[in-house]
Amino acid sequence: xxxxxxxxxxxxxxxxxxxxxxxxxxxxxxxxxxxxxxxxxxxxxxxxxxxxxxxxxxxxxxxxxxxxxxxxxxxxxxxxxxxxxxxxxxxxxxxxxxxxxxxxxxxxxxxxxxxxxxxxxxxxxxxxxxxxxxxxxxxxxxxxxxxxxxxxxxxxxxxxxxxxxxxxxxxxxxxxxxxxxxxxxxxxxxxxxxxxxxxxxxxxxxxxxxxxxxxxxxxxxxxxxxxxxxxxxxxxxxxxxxxxxxxxxxxxxxxxxxxxxxxxxxxxxxxxxxxxxxxxxxxxxxxxxxxxxxxxxxxxxxxxxxxxxxxxxxxxxxxxxxxxxxxxxxxxxxxxxxxxxxxxxxxxxxxxxxxxxxxxxxxxxxxxxxxxxxxxxxxxxxxxxxxxxxxxxxxxxxxxxxxx
Numbered sequence: 232x233x234x235x236x237x238x239x240x241x242x243x244x245x246x247x248x249x250x251x252x253x254x255x256x257x258x259x260x261x262x263x264x265x266x267x268x269x270x271x272x273x274x275x276x277x278x279x280x281x282x283x284x285x286x287x288x289x290x291x292x293x294x295x296x297x298x299x300x301x302x303x304x305x306x307x308x309x310x311x312x313x314x315x316x317x318x319x320x321x322x323x324x325x326x327x328x329x330x331x332x333x334x335x336x337x338x339x340x341x342x343x344x345x346x347x348x349x350x351x352x353x354x355x356x357x358x359x360x361x362x363x364x365x366x367x368x369x370x371x372x373x374x375x376x377x378x379x380x381x382x383x384x385x386x387x388x389x390x391x392x393x394x395x396x397x398x399x400x401x402x403x404x405x406x407x408x409x410x411x412x413x414x415x416x417x418x419x420x421x422x423x424x425x426x427x428x429x430x431x432x433x434x435x436x437x438x439x440x441x442x443x444x445x446x447x448x449x450x451x452x453x454x455x456x457x458x459x460x461x462x463x464x465x466x467x468x469x470x471x472x473x474x475x476x477x478x479x480x481x482x483x484x485x486x487x488x489x490x491x492x493x494x495x496x497x498x499x500x501x502x503x504x505x506x507x508x509x510x511x512x513x514x515x516x517x518x519x520x521x522x523x524x525x526x527x528x529x530x531x532x533x534x535x536x537x538x539x540x541x542x543x544x545x546x547x548x549x550x551x552x553x554x555x556x557x558x559x560x561x562x563x564x565x566x567x568x569x570x571x572x573x574x575x576x577x578x579x580x581x582x583x584x585x586x587x588x589x590x591x592x593x594x595x596x597x598x599x600x601x602x603x604x605x606x607x608x609x610x611x612x613x614x615x616x617x618x619x620x621x622x623x624x625x626x627x628x629x630x631x632x633x634x635x
Contacts, residue, residue: 235254235260268287270284276312283314330410334372338413349499366386367379377420387399403421439561439565440572457550461546472567472570472571483522508588508614511618513622547563548562548563570589570617579616587610588613
């Protein structure tokens with residue numbers, strides 16, 4: 232029997248009953264009394280006569296219907312029932328469609344919260360992911376291709392946020408790696424985007440590293456006529472060089488005056504590891520004065536509005552602006568760079584002791600395995616030396632004037 236042609240299929244007219252036009256090999260075009268045309272495939276499996284619905288005409292043309300017939304025959308040749316296979320594929324596609332980028336990203340955020348990541352870190356990650364949501368949030372994660380991710384990143388670049396685009400690529404990659412680990416994706420499309428983004432110019436945080444200039448800053452801080460608590464915060468930043476958020480949220484219970492040590496709990500450190508800071512005698516003296524101001528509450532540096540809320544992150548930077556230092560000259564975070572530079576330049580201290588004092592973690596895995604100690608004894612000596620050096624820098628100009 233001759234097969235169908237495009238003309239025969241197109242011109243087939245409905246009758247009083249369903250009309251079945253055969254193309255051979257079990258492929259049929261069913262024409263309903265209402266005029267609908269549908270492709271069906273008749274076949275036998277396990278000794279039973281069965282039918283597979285291929286789809287409507289003209290959405291599926293004759294050549295596509297024939298291809299579906301050959302695909303079904305290939306399945307039968309492998310002992311697979313085409314109807315069962317098609318049902319399984321529909322279910323698989325439904326599952327794939329349900330596992331969106333937004334869904335997996337949400338799971339990753341929840342995982343970070345359960346791991347105890349800092350609230351600020353989680354919030355920053357969510358903020359970055361919000362850039363991706365409009366374009367790929369509802370896309371099945373297993374179907375997202377590199378070009379789609381690049382479109383998301385380009386949108387961020389167009390706003391001039393080059394560093395945010397770079398970080399977003401990293402965060403999106405983290406979502407895909409989590410999807411791969413949970414068997415819901417097979418590849419990370421961000422790996423194909425290396426070098427595709429505009430590299431942001433590295434801008435280091437401003438820091439004063441000249442001894443005389445730093446001495447002038449220390450004298451300016453000592454003469455600060457604003458809130459005493461703010462002055463004490465700046466003085467301790469210079470003495471102890473913690474991350475600003477670690478100091479602002481410090482609780483009185485963290486300070487062991489007798490042992491001359493401040494223990495910053497793991498949940499508040501960048502590296503998620505508790506960090507001990509030796510307290511030189513100058514820092515202990517400041518803490519005594521500070522306790523007279525804020526010792527009645529739980530926090531060492533409370534907000535002026537509430538004893539149970541930490542000082543604003545802008546307070547110390549605003550104080551530096553008030554002292555005449557622009558944002559391009561000094562920031563509260565810059566005290567860390569000053570200490571790192573001058574401690575290393577002194578040549579008196581082991582670099583590992585300086586790194587541990589800064590609460591840095593060794594990036595080299597092998598080296599980190601052999602450098603687990605805190606170098607505590609050396610850091611205690613170094614802390615007192617640094618505090619004495621700050622005192623010397625405060626009087627550096629006067630000493631020079633006397634010498635001349």
